Structure formats: C-alpha cells, structure tokens
Amino acid sequence: MKAIQFGSHGDRDVIEYGEFPDPEPARGEVLFDVKAGALNHLDIWTRRGLPGIDLEMPHIPGSDAAGVVEAVGEDVTRFEPGDHVAVSAGVACGECEFCRNGEASLCTSFHIIGEHVRGVHAERAAVPASNLVPVPDGVDWAVAGSVSLVFQTAWRMLQTRADVEAGETVLVLGASGGVGHAAVQIADHAGCEVFATASTEEKLSHAEDCGADHVIDYETNDFAAEIAELTGKRGVDVVVDHVGEATYPDSLKSLAKGGRLVTCGATTGPNPGAGLNRIFWNQLSVLGSTMATPGEVDDVLELVWDGTFEPRIRETLPMSEAPRAHELIENREGFGKVVVKPDSEF
Incomplete structure (x- = not known):
C-alpha cells in the first residue's frame, strides 16, 4: 500500500508518500480501506518531534480517517466487512480507576493514534475495534474522516x-x-x-x-x-x-x-x-481538557451524522500532496479542516 510517512523529524521536506507494508488486523483490531482523513495541529507537532515521545520510524501520521471495513481480527464482533467506520483516536487501557469510572480520557496510559503510535493516513489502516465508530450510510467520506478528533x-x-x-x-x-x-x-x-x-x-x-x-x-x-x-x-x-x-x-x-x-x-x-x-x-x-470519553464521542457524532453540526472543509488534497496539507495548517490558510485522500480515490 501507499502511505504518508516520515523517517525523521523535521520540516515539511521529511514527508513522503510511498510504499509501506500492508497492515494485518491483530486480535481485537479492524482493517479498513481509508477513503478520507484529515489533518490536525497534532500532525504538525508529531512531525516536528514531541519531547518524551519516541516514535517507531518510519512513522505514519494521522489521527482522523474514515473508510470501509475490509477484515476483522480475532474476537472482533462489533464490525464486519463492508461496514462504514471512522476513527476515534484516543486509546485507553480499560482497566485503571479512571477507565472503570467512565473517564477513559483520564486513563493513566492514555495515548493517541497518530501521535504515540502509527496513524491512519494511508490506503489501509488497522486499529483496535474500540477505536472505531459506525458511520451511517450516506455520510460523505470527507465529513466522516474529519470530524472525530476536533x-x-x-x-x-x-x-x-x-x-x-x-x-x-x-x-x-x-x-x-x-x-x-x-x-x-x-x-x-x-x-x-x-x-x-x-x-x-x-x-x-x-x-x-x-x-x-x-x-x-x-x-x-x-x-x-x-x-x-x-x-x-x-x-x-x-x-x-x-x-x-x-x-x-x-x-x-x-x-x-x-x-x-x-x-x-x-x-x-x-x-x-x-x-x-x-x-x-x-x-x-x-x-x-483532552479528547473525550466514548460516550461523549457518541453524543457529539450523532449530532454530526444528523447534520446538526457540520465540519467546514477548507481544502481536499491527494495524500501525495501531504506537504501542502501541512503548509495550509502551519500558515493558518483558510477556515476549517484540511482533508487528504489516497491518490487512488481521486
């Protein structure tokens, strides 16, 4: 597959769009074909390098994406091939006192897909089933792939x-x-x-x-x-x-x-x-405040899916133009979200 990636921290010139090994869904994970994703300021900081975070290189950025389920790993029952899904990037342990009390965003080992581990700005991505939410049929991919984190x-x-x-x-x-x-x-x-x-x-x-x-x-x-x-x-x-x-x-x-x-x-x-x-x-x-709990995610996304809230899209670019997407964020050009899609989707 092809993916946005960088092998070292630095300016926009470290970003590449090239071949990357295809992911396989592990136990509890879902593999999906990415139809659209969106950038966040987090992607800029991750590319530049964040103190205390030692990334596996090359790193695929991206905390927001949506697409179609291709396969599911062992023990996954929430999703099946063909389902439309979007990423909710906050990963919690499910076991600490905060998780037990319904405050997963305060989890003692809380981390974010795309910041602490490989992200989802690629043709395919495998993430824990607990980090996916269903997307109703008919929701535009640019919308589904750009709303969750913000x-x-x-x-x-x-x-x-x-x-x-x-x-x-x-x-x-x-x-x-x-x-x-x-x-x-x-x-x-x-x-x-x-x-x-x-x-x-x-x-x-x-x-x-x-x-x-x-x-x-x-x-x-x-x-x-x-x-x-x-x-x-x-x-x-x-x-x-x-x-x-x-x-x-x-x-x-x-x-x-x-x-x-x-x-x-x-x-x-x-x-x-x-x-x-x-x-x-x-x-x-x-x-x-950081991210949200699963219940809060469900509450707000329901209002996105029914049209109450609407993400504004400033530009949609192929993933091969990821440096330009980063430039739009860094230079504060335009209003709203910057969306990227695999080149194969254009």
Whole structure:
C-alpha cells in the first residue's frame, strides 16, 4: 500500500508518500480501506518531534480517517466487512480507576493514534475495534474522516469541563481552526451567546456562518478590550483557548468574575505566566481538557451524522500532496479542516 510517512523529524521536506507494508488486523483490531482523513495541529507537532515521545520510524501520521471495513481480527464482533467506520483516536487501557469510572480520557496510559503510535493516513489502516465508530450510510467520506478528533475535543471542553448553560456567554479563540469552528457550533447549539476571534474578514464571516454572534479580528483589535466593550466591562462566562502563551493573559482578562477558561492545547507555547492574582481575586477556574470519553464521542457524532453540526472543509488534497496539507495548517490558510485522500480515490 501507499502511505504518508516520515523517517525523521523535521520540516515539511521529511514527508513522503510511498510504499509501506500492508497492515494485518491483530486480535481485537479492524482493517479498513481509508477513503478520507484529515489533518490536525497534532500532525504538525508529531512531525516536528514531541519531547518524551519516541516514535517507531518510519512513522505514519494521522489521527482522523474514515473508510470501509475490509477484515476483522480475532474476537472482533462489533464490525464486519463492508461496514462504514471512522476513527476515534484516543486509546485507553480499560482497566485503571479512571477507565472503570467512565473517564477513559483520564486513563493513566492514555495515548493517541497518530501521535504515540502509527496513524491512519494511508490506503489501509488497522486499529483496535474500540477505536472505531459506525458511520451511517450516506455520510460523505470527507465529513466522516474529519470530524472525530476536533468535535469530540470541543464537546468535552464545553459540555463536560466548562458545563455551559443556555444564556451564558462564550468566547472561542482561533475560530477558524478545527477545534475552534467546532466549539462555535457547539456553544451556539447549547444556547450560548458566542464571541469568536479570527484573523481575516473571510474567516470571520465563516465563524458567523457557524453560529458566532460577535466576531473580532485579533490581528487588528485587542480582543480582551473588545470583549470588555461588547459586554459592558462584565466579561464572558467561558473562554475556549487552545492557543496558549500568546493569548492566555488576555483570556483571563476577558473572563467575568467566576468565569471559566477551558484549554485543550497550547500551539504558541505551554508556559505563560500563571496570572494567579487575577485567578484568585476574580475566583476564576482554569480547566484542562483532552479528547473525550466514548460516550461523549457518541453524543457529539450523532449530532454530526444528523447534520446538526457540520465540519467546514477548507481544502481536499491527494495524500501525495501531504506537504501542502501541512503548509495550509502551519500558515493558518483558510477556515476549517484540511482533508487528504489516497491518490487512488481521486
């Protein structure tokens, strides 16, 4: 088969699309023909190299993909050949106290397909059956292959960790990205008043289409000052921030007293000043969030499959153009998800 792969960490020039040994489904695994997958910022960090993660090389990236089951390994009963499936990339042990309590995303050995182990951006992939979800007939492959990671992440952030309620105000930073545009839709669906930041008029327009009530160009405006003006100096109840060091101080500043900042990542750096004086004086909560539990995945994907939530696709490329796909993510070009398909699917 052919697969996107790299044999060493580095810039986009380490990416290749070439021959790779065909996978075989082990016990408990499912082999599927990949019809479409999508990139996430995680793929960029994995390619560059993440501290503490020693990957088997060559590495196939990719945490999102969907396709048709070709074969199943021993002990697999949930799926059979011909089924349509999508990957849910979080792998848990199923045995620790967190798994037993239904909090698999807090598993003591939690890891992610495509980040810690080989991913699914290839013509075929074999993954544990527990990491696949059924896809209804008629769902477009680009949709099925691009929603799981970002929508489950945004769903847990807002519904579980921040516990948003109708009538609350929510600020989503980086609304043009995968998690950002999912968070705008989820907050709007929850009945919240949604504020969103992006860097161009086109991206701001897309954010409004996703459900944002107010949009802020963070390139030309101080978003914390804009939030103060738009809310009569009150601030918002919740800030969704996956940007990190560059935005964290103003995220805290944007919160109302008793507000919650929820974060799932730090693309501009993980170590901002703590801002403890603002946190304790305004009685703020800073909440971390990673991926989602299987039940949360099922809840949010049901709303994708029925059309309530819609991933925006900025571009669909053949896997042989993976370096360009990475470039789109790195340069923040466009709005929404970047989809890749095996060249044989074009």
